[in-house]
Amino acid sequence: MDRGGSAPAAPARWPVPVVIALALLVLLTLANATGTVSAWAEYGDRVENGRPLASALLTALVATVIAAGNAVAALGFLRHRNWARILGLAVCVAAGAGVLATVVTGPEPYGLIGVGLYVALLALLLTGAAKTWCGRPTRKRGTRT
Secondary structure, eight states, rough: OOOOTOOOHHHHHHOOOHHHHHHHHHHHHHHHHHHHHHHHHHHHHHHHHOOOOOOHHHHHHHHHHHHHHHHHHHHHHHTHHHHHHEEEEEEHHHHHHHHHHHHHSOOTTTTHHHHHHHHHHHHHHSSHHHHHHHTTOOOOOOOOO
């Protein structure tokens, strides 16, 4: 019984770019979850000590949204959903830009690693293997549909 929203048939083998993209999505989800906990702890510390809250609250909210975006993209990508691939691309651009901004504005020891991981994930999600995995047929260069 086929419902309209069912996933496309899974390929017999998992393509290497897909496996690496899933691993990066999970890794970045865990890293961002850790950062989210730290950001909320910093916010709580500022509340208790009467220090300015705006930047800490913004950081905590953005970290939460990025971590949630990575988690949802990973789960959807695992289920062959193209919207998850697109969500992953959007999260890569947003989070990568944010990490790059922190590297430029201050000493962030792991920032360049984060930028590199997001660039790698972005490249992997744009591959033909990832598009095929999500049920979107790849186009040949020069053809418009």
